[in-house]
């Protein structure tokens with residue numbers, strides 16, 4: 001059975017009851033559902049705790065997609081933890097402080113791609129900081145100027161909304177692709193679109209805040225030259 005990804009419907013869900021479906025030989029715990037974001041798209045998997053029916057905790061270090069079946073999430077316990085048995089009822093609780101910082105940075109990186117409308121070649125999200133790599137032919141980016149534009153977008157208090165559309169709907173609305181900053185992936189039948197007010201629209205499977213006001217003040221900490229055409233722009237929550 002695929003793991004039900006509750007974070008896709010509600011990124012603010014911090015806890016859920018769940019049932020243990022399996023524990024694989026490397027100790028990865030598979031549940032029927034999860035609030036843990038699994039490593040992907042430059043964002044690390046969530047950490048937190050699994051609480052057994054008798055109240056004993058199992059510390060979870062990260063969550064990843066099962067390499068043998070990408071529709072399932074493995075909750076990877078820290079070393080030396082007791083493991084639950086299949087069929088056990090547990091409660092899964094997220095390290096919310098860390099996740100929320102990642103949500104703020106992730107959403108801020110969407111805005112950064114609006115400030116710098118160039119092809120993105122890479123990126124990563126940390127606990128309160130993050131970066132995007134851009135394919136920019138000319139240099140001359142000014143940290144203060146980028147920060148000012150970025151914070152102006154944050155200050156617009158724009159709502160972030162998500163909706164799913166099918167490949168057919170996408171084909172029927174060619175204008176949609178034109179307004180998007182990133183081309184949606186094809187083939188899986190449907191795409192999740194993330195809109196930040198009328199500022200940005202792009203396909204994304206990540207976790208976002210509900211309103212840009214929650215990002216708060218952002219600093220541009222570094223603009224680094226990476227090869228001839230690449231600029232690495234680092235930001236941090238101020």
Ligand SMILES: [Zn+2]
Pocket residue numbers: 106110194204205206207208
């Ligand atoms: Zn996103």
